Amino acid sequence: MKHVILLGDSIRLQYQKPAGEKLKGIAEVYGPEENGRWSGYMLNSLRFWLPQMPEPDLVHFNCGLWDMGDDYQEGRHFYPPDLYEETCHRICRVLRKITGRKDLKIVIATTTPTLHGDHGDILIYNDILKKVASEEQAAVNDLYALVSPAKETMLGEDHIHLTDAGIEAAAEQTAKVIRENLL
Secondary structure (H helix, E strand, O other), rough: OOEEEOOHHHHHHHHHHHHHOOOOOEEEEEEEOOOOOOOHHHHHHHHHHHHHOOOOOOOEOOOHHHHHOOOOOOEEEEEOHHHHHHHHHHHHHHHHHHHHOOOEEEEOOOOOOOOOOOOOOHHHHHHHHHHHHHOOEEEEEEEHHHHHHHHHEEEOOOOEEHHHHHHHHHHHHHHHHOOOOOO
């Protein structure tokens, strides 16, 4: 049986269990119970999380909304784009180093949209993720493209987290992308 680790923010916490159910018989899915928050937090937490899980055949991660967040109302990103890019590269390198697998399969999920105004920042950060994925030979799970056309039905009252329909769609697509990259 293959082992898959899902890492990420609260959106990942929403789709992890249903994605794991869709992968039954193909892979066992693991992930920390903790919210991965922003990219720097995730990077630092890898040393604590990974030893508690089986050696993965594939790691899927997402981060971004926290990185884009306003830095304590100072009008700037919590993690500016250049630091975000560097940190996402480091996440990929550290995943390979900790697991001891230079050939570790990695899938990076794009940040989902919100119902809050302009998505310019989300698109910028998602372009960074796609660039990192290309440079790190990682696959992309484009959750933004999935949710964006139906965001009114896929995003909940808080304008950020997924509804049941959004969770189902994200779980289905995540399981599909993982299957394609495991086999």
